[in-house]
């Protein structure tokens with residue numbers, strides 16, 4: 001049987017020394033026998049997800065981890081977010097993030113940018129808007145969570161350099177979308193289409209049954225859509241085309257599902273994977289084991305450490321690490337190092353002291369048959385820094401893996 005590879009990413013798992021934890025990082029102090037088993041039997045190092053000191057987003061970092069230079073391929077989060085909520089996105093499409101909002105029906109002043117954080121019926125509102133055509137441009141629209149949604153425009157001669165319809169605060173009129181450069185003809189066209197879309201969204205939504213019902217209940221109607229953050233969809237070669245490997249993504253958040261869909265990998269949804277500290281790590285483990293049966297490469301991202309990092313909660317971050325360790329325990333009980341190469345790392349650091357992503361490097365271990373072992377026997381930022389891999393970049397992982405999988409072409413004679 002051909003060897004396979006599993007890339008496990010603890011989202012934002014890297015950290016800095018924490019006083020409350022006796023000067024250790026959450027990862028260093030956590031109980032994590034299976035991560036340390038990988039460290040002991042594998043080769044360790046530290047990794048700059050993009051480059052030393054660069055504060056990576058989850059989307060740009062994952063592009064890099066999968067071997068795609070984000071400086072070349074990243075054109076904003078819009079395309080990945082749209083793909084992540086299930087919109088079909090093609091190269092050249094113009095993507096927007098949107099809110100369902102409440103406006104005054106006479107003045108178009110925004111009363112509530114989130115339409116009371118509407119939760120119910122948004123799929124019906126979205127259905128009423130999806131599929132329209134404006135001046136030959138196809139409009140695709142889909143709801144996301146709560147008041148959020150995605151908009152994709154497909155047609156000839158569209159530009160993405162346009163302003164937002166969303167005024168970003170209440171008490172202001174809906175903005176008219178304008179090209180950022182008045183001489184940019186393609187963006188002029190996009191602005192015209194978006195303004196017409198916003199106008200039609202109001203006409204269609206104001207008396208939609210969902211809103212009639214909301215008004216009856218005294219809730220703010222979701223009577224308009226406010227697009228923002230225009231971006232163009234880049235051309236990115238699909239994962240399988242690039243490596244000749246079949247790939248699966250088991251990731252919890254929409255943005256990363258979007259990255260996976262964009263690379264035409266199989267994005268596998270797992271029931272109980274909440275993207276939060278209460279996630280069902282055993283369900284994720286089972287999905288990973290099953291995906292390894294019919295894919296050459298599996299990417300698994302667990303979001304919990306990042307959530308704890310953003311919240312500034314060191315003990316919760318320790319708990320999140322221990323959850324990932326329990327997930328690894330189950331995975332390791334089902335696979336052998338002769339069959340699967342495992343890489344365990346993070347996509348960036350989210351230090352609890354910073355409450356956001358930082359540019360600190362993250363630990364990494366590579367485990368499996370053929371890997372040169374080193375003296376590191378515990379997984380963690382500073383333990384791994386003494387390992388045999390030294391300091392690598394996220395972009396190096398796929399080369400290291402395709403080498404170990406013996407599927408890389410020789411460079412030169």
Ligand code: ZN
Nearest residue numbers: 011012058347
């Ligand atoms: Zn991340």
Ligand code: ZN
Nearest residue numbers: 012306350357
């Ligand atoms: Zn984050």
